[in-house]
Amino acid sequence: MEKIRIDKWLWAARFYKTRSLASQEITKGRVLVNGQPAKPAREVAVGDSVNVRKDHPAITVIVKQVSAVRGPAPVAQLLYEETAESREKREKAAxxxxxxxxxxxxxxxxxxxxxDRRQIDLIRGKG
Structure with missing residues (x-):
């Protein structure tokens, strides 16, 4: 089974523009892997659940593929699948x-x- 660091995967899946930005967000606790806080070096594999609090509400995805290469957006979307519950929450918020x-x-x-300011002052008793 192939595994990859969570910061690399988030960068390759285009959740964050740079890998260092992904690392910072992970360190701040805004990314959960399988419901637990992660560190940037935490490895993810196919089937893992990743919760990303980038916007409101948070996005929950299931890892479908791992890749250390950042490709075009259509290819990056093949790396994960958003859960139905997450999609419903996002659509409801929108x-x-x-x-x-x-x-x-x-x-x-x-x-x-x-x-107007003078009249307000008179009403408040400051005039």
């Missing part, structure tokens, strides 16, 4: 973001003018 109200729409008039 839908909630799409339906969320725009925060800037709640601001109707912008910053108070000098006159």
């Amino acid at each position: 839908e909630l973001r799409r339906l969320a109200p725009e925060p800037a729409q709640t601001i109707s008039i912008g910053r108070p003018t000098k006159r």
Whole structure:
């Protein structure tokens, strides 16, 4: 059975742009292998579960192939398969973001003018 370091695999599978960035994220505890925190030198094999907290919600994938070479994106996608539960959570979060109200729409008039500031001060008793 072939194994490879988790930082190399995450880089080859295009989860992170550089291997050093993958190592930093693993060290921060944002990557779990089979439900346990990992170190950059931790080896993964085919069938292992990898949880990556890069965005919200976290992505959970199953390792399908191992590769130490970073190739094009279509080839990198063959290295893993996202779990159905993870895909559902990601799609639900995307839908909630799409339906969320725009925060800037709640601001109707912008910053108070000098006159508005004086009136606010009078109401608060500072004038």
